[in-house]
Amino acid sequence: MRRHPERGTYDRGPIDAILDEALICHVGFVVDGQPFVIPTIHARDGDLLYLHGSPASRMLRTLADGVDVCVTATLLDGIVLARSVYNHSMNYRSAVVLGRARRVDDRDEKLAGLERIVEHVVPGRTRDARPPNDKELKGTLLLALPLDEASAKVRSGPPSDFDDDLGLPIWAGVLPLQVVPGAAEADPGSVNGVPLPEYVARYRR
Amino acid sequence: MRRHPERGTYDRGPIDAILDEALICHVGFVVDGQPFVIPTIHARDGDLLYLHGSPASRMLRTLADGVDVCVTATLLDGIVLARSVYNHSMNYRSAVVLGRARRVDDRDEKLAGLERIVEHVVPGRTRDARPPNDKELKGTLLLALPLDEASAKVRSGPPSDFDDDLGLPIWAGVLPLQVVPGAAEADPGSVNGVPLPEYVARYRR
Numbered sequence: 520m521r522r523h524p525e526r527g528t529y530d531r532g533p534i535d536a537i538l539d540e541a542l543i544c545h546v547g548f549v550v551d552g553q554p555f556v557i558p559t560i561h562a563r564d565g566d567l568l569y570l571h572g573s574p575a576s577r578m579l580r581t582l583a584d585g586v587d588v589c590v591t592a593t594l595l596d597g598i599v600l601a602r603s604v605y606n607h608s609m610n611y612r613s614a615v616v617l618g619r620a621r622r623v624d625d626r627d628e629k630l631a632g633l634e635r636i637v638e639h640v641v642p643g644r645t646r647d648a649r650p651p652n653d654k655e656l657k658g659t660l661l662l663a664l665p666l667d668e669a670s671a672k673v674r675s676g677p678p679s680d681f682d683d684d685l686g687l688p689i690w691a692g693v694l695p696l697q698v699v700p701g702a703a704e705a706d707p708g709s710v711n712g713v714p715l716p717e718y719v720a721r722y723r724r
Numbered sequence: 725m726r727r728h729p730e731r732g733t734y735d736r737g738p739i740d741a742i743l744d745e746a747l748i749c750h751v752g753f754v755v756d757g758q759p760f761v762i763p764t765i766h767a768r769d770g771d772l773l774y775l776h777g778s779p780a781s782r783m784l785r786t787l788a789d790g791v792d793v794c795v796t797a798t799l800l801d802g803i804v805l806a807r808s809v810y811n812h813s814m815n816y817r818s819a820v821v822l823g824r825a826r827r828v829d830d831r832d833e834k835l836a837g838l839e840r841i842v843e844h845v846v847p848g849r850t851r852d853a854r855p856p857n858d859k860e861l862k863g864t865l866l867l868a869l870p871l872d873e874a875s876a877k878v879r880s881g882p883p884s885d886f887d888d889d890l891g892l893p894i895w896a897g898v899l900p901l902q903v904v905p906g907a908a909e910a911d912p913g914s915v916n917g918v919p920l921p922e923y924v925a926r927y928r929r
Binding site (some may be wrong): 542543545546547548549552553554555556557558560587588589590591593595597598600601602603604605607609611613615617633634637640641644645647648649650651655658659677678680684685686687688689690691692693694695696697698699700701702703704705706707708709710712713714715716719722 | 747748750751752753754757758759760761762763765792793794795796798800802803805806807808809810812814816818820822838839842845846849850852853854855856860863864882883885889890891892893894895896897898899900901902903904905906907908909910911912913914915917918919920921924927
């Protein structure tokens with residue numbers, strides 16, 4: 520946290536808020552010296568971050584070995600247009616978690632962790648969807664990463680131009696960006712008469 | 725590309741399209757065996773991916789040494805709600821670039837690369853903004869990563885439920901997601917009478 524330390528924090532409040540709002544994260548791990556960065560879904564449960572996937576996934580298998588991992592979740596809040604090219608920026612919130620994941624084999628914790636992941640993406644969905652059966656549970660690898668070593672970085676607000684540039688007749692400001700849901704598209708093979716659930720119709724992030 | 729190989733491609737068409745649409749990427753690099761994943765702005769120019777930042781940034785200084793890097797750009801297109809918890813998914817497009825970056829020191833290439841980055845985020849902006857001066861150029865590190873080793877992965881379309889689940893009275897489908905700009909917020913210190921540029925007012929991604 521050497522660059523722009525004023526933007527950084529180790530407080531769990533903002534860290535948790537970013538992890539909870541971000542739909543996906545990017546997982547970094549190393550295989551034979553080569554770093555890989557893979558997007559995936561996550562969910563926080565208290566002091567743990569859950570990741571899941573196929574037992575055949577290289578990422579999951581590598582992480583299950585307890586290697587060093589970095590998980591980063593980023594929310595893009597806006598484009599910062601300064602008078603100078605140099606001071607252009609982005610408003611964003613990002614959380615970075617370092618550590619080593621452990622494999623979750625306990626059946627109850629695994630069911631609870633997978634439920635957290637579904638509820639993280641679509642709150643309310645586990646009431647409706649068919650729960651995992653034994654075969655599906657075995658076919659899913661769940662990993663838990665402690666949030667012991669986590670930090671957040673946030674940039675917000677208007678551009679920071681140099682004083683000499685403030686009088687230039689150049690528009691400056693922020694263009695906010697938001698993730699917005701469109702109209703839900705029912706699966707063509709849907710059973711007739713199943714209504715669109717409220718948690719989909721009113722989905723907001 | 726072992727998991728879901730049908731979703732993967734090494735074709736530059738979709739790879740370039742993803743890199744060009746994504747506003748930010750996540751850069752993975754290794755320091756003393758620990759992977760780091762940091763969000764940053766990028767821009768593609770032909771067969772090169774440009775990254776930039778402060779010469780004081782650990783990420784930029786590490787990458788400038790020519791170490792192995794992984795740059796991943798991800799676009800989230802929708803939430804896939806299946807009948808079963810197990811088949812829930814995301815519609816997404818992601819591009820992964822592996823390689824080693826070189827430092828751009830040639831003044832003309834550096835100016836052109838920085839212009840590409842501004843135009844990548846806000847097309848049209850370089851016509852208006854004050855260009856970098858010599859001090860600012862020296863205060864910016866520009867790196868170029870060749871797109872020699874790149875791949876893309878795409879999931880799209882409706883949920884893929886198991887046949888046995890298709891008759892369940894559970895709503896299934898896709899909730900599309902989009903990045904949408906809000907109303908532009910002029911810098912409070914703006915010079916009077918500078919109109920909002922068209923490229924901001926009509927911004928779309």
